[in-house]
Amino acid sequence: MFSKETTLTQVDRSEFCLSRRAVLRGAAAAVAAAALPAPAQGAWPSRPVRIVVPFAAGGGSDAIARFTASRLNAALKQPFVVDNRPGAGGNLGTEQGLHSAPDGYTLTLIASSYSVNAAVYNLGFDPVADMTPIVQISNGPLLIVANPKTNIKTIGDLIQKAKTNPDKINYATSGAGGVAHAATELFMDRVGIRMTHIPYKGAAPAMSDTLAGTCDVYFSSVAIALPHIRAGKLVAVAVTTPTRLNALPNVPTVAESGIPGFDVPHWHGLIGPKGLSQEVVAKVNSAVNAFLKAPDANEHLQRDGVSAAGGTPSLLQERIAREVAGWKKLAAKGRLKVD
CATH class of the missing domain: 3.40.190.10 (Periplasmic binding protein-like II)
Incomplete structure (x- = not known):
């Protein structure tokens, strides 16, 4: 029986001391853990990557996107999944892709119409400032x-x-x-x-x-x-480009036909949202440039009437900026009206 003032037995005192020491050790460990840097995130990609294609399934852009996705699957050891988001001349899917989190898990495939759209539509994004260029995939006339x-x-x-x-x-x-x-x-x-x-x-x-x-x-x-x-x-x-087609070597270019300097290519590329890390850009750019050098890659692309492009992110950035400016000049003349 306890007296009026509760006392601790020898066993109680021992258990109390052990508990107190455990609490103190836990607190010390927490302080030490807080002083350490946060654990590093897993290397990208650690889960599937979505490639938004702002055109319907079954078209030329879709075919190039699926070809690219299959090669990136093999190169980067994660699924790259094509997500068709057609509508509004390609602007609907493009806007969704560019408004995604810049974490590397949403990329967007664009075609040459991306540069034209800036001249004819009121876009919900800036086609130059609100994206991160990665690589040009194809080029053709x-x-x-x-x-x-x-x-x-x-x-x-x-x-x-x-x-x-x-x-x-x-x-x-x-x-x-x-x-x-x-x-x-x-x-x-x-x-x-x-x-x-x-x-x-x-x-x-x-x-x-x-x-x-x-x-x-x-x-x-x-x-x-x-x-x-x-x-x-x-x-x-x-x-429409300065170089003739291998498939039709007797068909001249527009420039050869008396309109010097005429050059309107039909191309495709990969971009990401603004703020995409350079680690992701470098990995995708390197992988795409590598697989485009394979002989079967160019053979595959030529079936869609284009050839392998590749190159640096800055080359894609320069192409887009140059073409956007050029199409805006043409639109200012009253051309390119969208009824």
Whole structure:
């Protein structure tokens, strides 16, 4: 029995002292732990990476994104997952990608229309300041094709027919504000002709109506036009870059056809949100440049009408900034209107 003033037995005292020492040791350990640096995060990537593709599945950009994702899977030992987010001329998915956390787990595949969009849309992002360039993946031309019924076989034919019949030639595009629209408007501005724009919701219907003769001319991607040229259903008039296509070595460039300096490429690249770490940029850039050097990579890309590009992040940054400025100048002339 305890007396009026509670006392501790010898056992109680021993247990009390042990508990007190344990508390003191725990406190000391906590202080020591607080003084140490935080544990380092796992090396990137430590989980799947999403590649936002602002275009529908099944198109040329989607094919290049999936090819890139499969090669990055192998190189960086994590899944790279393609996430198609089409809409608003590619701006919907691009904005989602650029507004993601800059942690390296959301990248965005862009095409050459990325530079055009800044001239024709009120964007929810700055296409130069609000992104981190990583690498250009591909580069290629557009291919100017004509329906055989038009008898347009050369750039000279096209210019003469358009000057003789202002606004009577219909030209197709895969959508207002895209690179095909921009390239055609730039061409008309350079040579002083007028044609009528017929925009479609995608490359497939634009090509279908060019084949049917509803439209006379189409500044098309190579991949969609090449089979119809080989089948004799379309005439290849010229390519829009300074270098001829290996697949069509007899088809001249626009520059060779009397419009010096004309150069509108059809390209793809990878970007990330503003603030993306240089560690992530360096790893992805290195991996992409490495796999693009493989012979089968260029062979694969050429099936889509483009060739391997590669290069530094700064080269992609410079291309985007230069093209954005150029398309804005063209839009200021009243071209590139989106109804």
